[in-house]
Amino acid sequence: MNRWKKISDAVVxxxxxxxxxxxxxxxxxxxxxxxxxxxxxxxxxxxxxxxxDLAWFGEFGKQGVGYEVGxxxxxxxxxxxxxxxxxxxxxxxxxxxxxxxxxxKARYEQDRxxxxxxxxxxxxxxxxxxxxFEGLTIYPFEDFAKYCRELDIRIAIVTVPAEAAQHxxxxxxxxxxxxxxxxxxxxxxxxxxxxxxxxxxxLELQRLAYYLEV
Amino acid sequence: MNRWKKISDAVVxxxxxxxxxxxxxxxxxxxxxxxxxxxxxxxxxxxxxxxxDLAWFGEFGKQGVGYEVGxxxxxxxxxxxxxxxxxxxxxxxxxxxxxxxxxxKARYEQDRxxxxxxxxxxxxxxxxxxxxFEGLTIYPFEDFAKYCRELDIRIAIVTVPAEAAQHxxxxxxxxxxxxxxxxxxxxxxxxxxxxxxxxxxxLELQRLAYYLEV
DNA sequence: TAGATTGTTAATCGATTAACAATC
DNA sequence: TAGATTGTTAATCGATTAACAATC
Numbered sequence: 001m002n003r004w005k006k007i008s009d010a011v012v013x014x015x016x017x018x019x020x021x022x023x024x025x026x027x028x029x030x031x032x033x034x035x036x037x038x039x040x041x042x043x044x045x046x047x048x049x050x051x052x053d054l055a056w057f058g059e060f061g062k063q064g065v066g067y068e069v070g071x072x073x074x075x076x077x078x079x080x081x082x083x084x085x086x087x088x089x090x091x092x093x094x095x096x097x098x099x100x101x102x103x104x105k106a107r108y109e110q111d112r113x114x115x116x117x118x119x120x121x122x123x124x125x126x127x128x129x130x131x132x133f134e135g136l137t138i139y140p141f142e143d144f145a146k147y148c149r150e151l152d153i154r155i156a157i158v159t160v161p162a163e164a165a166q167h168x169x170x171x172x173x174x175x176x177x178x179x180x181x182x183x184x185x186x187x188x189x190x191x192x193x194x195x196x197x198x199x200x201x202x203l204e205l206q207r208l209a210y211y212l213e214v
Numbered sequence: 215m216n217r218w219k220k221i222s223d224a225v226v227x228x229x230x231x232x233x234x235x236x237x238x239x240x241x242x243x244x245x246x247x248x249x250x251x252x253x254x255x256x257x258x259x260x261x262x263x264x265x266x267d268l269a270w271f272g273e274f275g276k277q278g279v280g281y282e283v284g285x286x287x288x289x290x291x292x293x294x295x296x297x298x299x300x301x302x303x304x305x306x307x308x309x310x311x312x313x314x315x316x317x318x319k320a321r322y323e324q325d326r327x328x329x330x331x332x333x334x335x336x337x338x339x340x341x342x343x344x345x346x347f348e349g350l351t352i353y354p355f356e357d358f359a360k361y362c363r364e365l366d367i368r369i370a371i372v373t374v375p376a377e378a379a380q381h382x383x384x385x386x387x388x389x390x391x392x393x394x395x396x397x398x399x400x401x402x403x404x405x406x407x408x409x410x411x412x413x414x415x416x417l418e419l420q421r422l423a424y425y426l427e428v
Numbered sequence: 429t430a431g432a433t434t435g436t437t438a439a440t441c442g443a444t445t446a447a448c449a450a451t452c
Numbered sequence: 453t454a455g456a457t458t459g460t461t462a463a464t465c466g467a468t469t470a471a472c473a474a475t476c
Contacts, residue, residue: 010467016420020399035433044401047433048469055435063434064476081423088419099313100415107399107416116419154426155419179422181415185234185321187258195425197418201314201395202321204411205302205330205369206230208393209295211409212368224443249457261457262445269459277458278452 011053017043018050019076023113026069035066073113082115089120089153091168092160093128093138096183097121100157101134116155120147141168145175155179162186169196225267231257232264233290237327240283249280287327296329303334303367305382306374307342307352310397311335314371315348330369334361355382359389369393376400383410 021042025031036047036054043050054060054072057079061067077083088104090097104118122141123129129140139147147153156172158165158180165184172180173194180196182188185203190196235256239245250261250268257264268274268286271293275281291297302318304311318332336355337343343354353361361367370386372379372394379398386394387408394410396402399417404410 008467012424013417013421015424016417017401019420020417037433042401046469048471049467051433051435052468059435061434062476063474064432066433079424080420081426081428082420084428086423086426086428095309095313095316099309102309103415114416116416116423154428155422178427179425181418181422187231187256195422197422199413199415199418201317201413202328202330203227203230203234204395204413206233206294206296207227208369208395208409208411209300209330210226210229210293212295212300212393214295214298214300214368222443251457260445262447263443265457265459266444273459275458276452277450278456280457 007056011056014043014045014049014053015076015080017045018053019073019080019082022069022073022076023111026073031069033066034069034072036061039067077113077115082113084115086116086155087119087151087153088116088155088157089122089148089151090118090157090159091122091141091144091172092158092164093121093123093125093133094159094161097157097159098133100159100183101136105134118157119151120153122147141171144171148175148177153177155181158182158184160184221270225270228257228259228263228267229290229294231259232267233287233294233296236283236287236290237325240287245283247280248283248286250275253281291327291329296327298329300330300369301333301365301367302330302369302371303336303362303365304332304371304373305336305355305358305386306372306378307335307337307339307347308373308375311371311373312347314373314397315350319348332371333365334367336361355385358385362389362391367391369395372396372398374398 018039021039025034036050040047040050060072060075090101101118107114108117121133121136121138122144123138124141128138131138154177156177158168160168162184165182165186166188169180169188169190173190178194180194181199182196183199185200188196232253235253239248250264254261254264274286274289304315315332321328322331335347335350335352336358337352338355342352345352368391370391372382374382376398379396379400380402383394383402383404387404392408394408395413396410397413399414402410
């Protein structure tokens with residue numbers, strides 16, 4: 001039902017936002033129906049844009065009525081590939097790595113529909129390899145490809161120091177993982193068929209500084 | 215030299231990226247000059263866009279020559295308000311909070327030009343209040359406004375649980391802090407004159423899932 | 429039916445790229 | 453001077469909004 005036309009990333013970025021609004025509405029208020037008006041309002045987006053975004057993937061609403069919350073949630077999950085568990089690994093078990101593992105675990109346990117699960121940790125530090133963290137064993141990074149194959153890992157979270165990031169990302173690409181969430185403050189190069197999302201705290205902070213009246 | 219015309223956020227987001235490229239070039243290779251061509255290449259942006267972005271703020275290059283690295287760095291720092299130390303606080307000292315404090319400390323110590331410093335921590339947990347972390351005392355969140363005034367805090371990093379985020383952000387706004395970096399997975403509402411940057415790990419992960427071939 | 433709201437097309441707005449005169 | 457590269461204008465591209473017929 002999708003992948004035909006190329007959907008813009010601006011659209012894709014809003015889908016998880018819509019899904020979150022629907023999740024909150026159905027768990028907090030037990031809402032059955034929602035209009036593009038209200039969905040847009042809660043997501044911080046115009047109603048017309050909500051309708052247009054959804055229309056890329058099909059017809060999910062009823063004229064005069066709105067969108068059925070449960071149904072639209074299911075459809076969005078399917079579109080985002082969140083109708084199945086997706087296995088994620090994390091490379092670099094420093095304090096940020098630890099925090100993200102905890103965060104993910106909490107998210108996974110609380111929210112039954114949050115289907116992204118960290119299932120493996122990697123590090124190069126001999127004193128860490130083989131130890132456990134939050135119930136997960138830390139594997140040596142040199143065996144990365146092997147474990148990725150075995151565990152069917154689809155996404156890699158990279159929380160290594162900036163100097164190591166490009167090397168690590170190269171190995172991730174070698175192991176056929178096509179989606180990377182990079183926390184290291186460097187632009188990493190990857191082939192065209194690999195997607196890197198950058199979570200660059202320092203760039204965000206520096207952007208905020210621009211808007212300060214000093 | 216700026217604040218006259220309204221500069222688009224798309225432009226502002228690229229400035230820290232340019233600054234980083236210049237920093238790397240001057241420290242790694244001791245480069246004196248850089249063309250928009252090369253700067254764009256390294257930042258992942260077209261040369262025309264580099265020139266256009268910079269032109270919003272003045273004329274920093276020389277025709278036929280390029281940009282003088284040291285000079286452009288200084289100018290970008292000034293534009294981004296990074297020519298002075300900016301005081302940042304962090305609210306919510308869970309594992310993510312800890313990680314960000316460490317990260318910021320490392321950044322601040324390594325990179326002499328990274329002028330954003332976390333100078334205060336806040337938490338509501340009585341068992342944490344009064345204790346130290348990385349050389350910083352954890353203050354009770356109820357005294358937030360007082361410490362903000364005393365310490366001249368300009369940016370707040372929010373790493374509290376989702377349920378607490380809106381309340382915390384309201385208090386931050388009350389205390390006259392106008393820039394917030396929010397890590398809680400909720401959309402928070404703020405008045406028009408306050409800027410919230412969202413660092414929402416789970417939205418990013420869900421976006422990545424869309425691009426997987428499952 | 430009447431009122432409401434969708435899906436979709438056309439209009440608008442904004443951001444990026446192409447091109448080139450100015451000039452170092 | 454000749455070659456290179458900027459700053460800037462015009463052209464293009466893409467994303468958002470406005471508007472409305474279709475229809476629940």
